[in-house]
Amino acid sequence: MQKTQSNVVTSLRQMILDGELKAGARLAEIPTSEKLGVSRTPVRIAFRALEQEGLLTKLPRRGYEVRSVSNEEIIGAIEVRGVLEGLAARQAAERGLSENHQKALRLLLEEGDRILAVDKLTESDLEHYQQMNKRFHDIVIEAAHNPAIHAALSRNEHLPFASASALAFDKAHMLRETKRFEFAHMQHHHVYHAMVNGLGSRAEGIMREHANATLGYINSPRNADQLTVISERDTKNT
Template identity: 45%
Template sequence: MSKQTSSFPMVEVLEPGASQAVKAQLRLREMILAGELPSGARITELAIVEKLGVSRTPIREALMRLEQEGLLEALANGGYAVRTFSERDVSEAIELRGTLEGLSARLAAERGVATVVLNEARACLDQVDSVLRQPALDDDAFLRYVSLNQKFHNLLSEMAGSAVIARELDRVVNLPFASPSAFVVLQANSPQARDILIVAQDQHRQVLGAIEQREGSRAEAIMREHSRIAQRNLHATLQNHELGQMPGVRLIRKRN
């Protein structure tokens, strides 16, 4: 299987009318995670204007957004620097996602979910099953899994019917390495990769069943446990010397 170069396998699809600030934000994020702007590198508006050929106003807005995402930190003397994350930072971000997704699942179970949304979630999981039936997963299969996995997690968020939780979840999953699929593609070369995805898929089925049965506490517990798969993938990635040298992963500082 070919090597991947980022721990953010999701592909951003821009709407036709996407602003220059959004385009600059996505390009800068890509440059950071690809190692073009390494950890600790100082970034100035003028340098990025020259590099991307975009005016200062959208660049300024893009840099502010990336600071809010947590990829950049503002410097006291002006400009920004690419952040380095401790293993604890990433672990806590994943834990926070699991907590919010657990709350979302519990509320979905307690409040009930429209049949059309449940059917869409079941259809999504049927597609995941189809991907995982393959005895060996190639790059395309892993990327297909990532897309479907993201769709299912989005549907879980929708099921809660809470704009507040959805907003906070959206903020959390945009934290570096905290999205549901952040480490999936990096683990593609692992002999255990397909087994891990099968366990995750079983948890998907269990939480959907708990929501349908209106078992709020059980649904919450399953999603909290589900996030621990990402925790294991984080530790495995940092312990694997080859994967740990990939540009995006270099932003993470291992525990002493």
Template identity: 40%
Template sequence: MKQSETATHGRRAVIELREKILSGELQGGTRLFEVPLAELLDISRTPVREALSRLTEEGLLDRLPSGGFVVRRFGFSDVIDAIELRGVMEGMAARLAAERGVETEAIEKISETVRLLDDCFGEKLDEVDFDAYSELNERFHHQLAALSGSEMIRREVERASSLPFASPSAFLPDRADIASFRRSLRGAQEQHRLMVAAIAAREGSRAEAIAREHARTARRNLEYILAEDPGMISKVRGLAFIRH
């Protein structure tokens, strides 16, 4: 098999297996082996092996000492810890950016992203272009991590954000169409604006505090679903494999 074809199959395997895990089709504790998965996906073992290693790095799988892999079990406390960890890492990135100073061009780029995010909101309080917001929100957080000027910090922010429920767009309304979630995005957007302003003003402590509070949006959305509308669990990507 050509190297490019192997890479293509590997990406497809990662996407398909990740989706099966997040949808709950492959539940926590399920053991996974290369040969059956290769047959299921109709590809060779090499891209399956690479996909399993990638999903292990993302934290969705654990490697078994005896061979093979197992789908990780996640509890509510694990999710909360992951969200808090992302907040800590992004807060550190924001503080370092403010204290070390950022090139004007970098501030202009992230400010432009904030402006484009503004355009995602309509006149009504809960009117939001979710698809555009989600894409631009991810861009903002990548730019924020890079502003620290530290490749180590950038990598750790990306690592902390890699699990679906800890990512910047975790539990955003999407197809769930929860009006209160959509309205909360306006508050999150204001935090984007305040973060950039604090970094530009070299206010490290303020930038860090805003970034840490901002990360908790995912926690509040999760708590709303579990406490107020548990019927949404099956409709929000990633919740199916969290033990409640």
């Protein structure tokens, strides 16, 4: 199957997460495109995206370098995102969701349910889940009607794995990853229910846990020796 642009970004992100691309490693378009079996254009775009995420540094002349990322930097960025998204969910619940926001979130919940209605997810399924997940988070932020939250999240998303769109997954254990994303989507359902029913504190708590669950993934034994160069965005799971 030919890799999409999202596949290329996710593949490179996961290679960093797994330590296959170590801190200080230099990346160039041609060898990377040959390794992934794609043209140079999606690789070039992926490099820029990962630079924005804080995982790569553009070199003065040509190419990029994998950044060394500390555990503290990752944890701090994720905790900040949890606080900001939790605040957004609480304010959205207290203001009351508009009919348009309710409808959009319901459709995304249904889309997520369809994606996860399989025994084991594929890479294509996870690409679709990523798109659904990002839109769900975007609508929660939008529904808060608080420009300061949006601005603060925009700044925070330049840190490694602090963005809801920074998806990574373990291809060698897709059944386990399926369970991980099922849990994450269950949290989507719960936060929607809380917001619709005006339960601001509950919505805030769920959304914060939804982000902070990532910390369990980062601190798991599987990833314990990779923390000089990585990160992702959830587990307990999100």
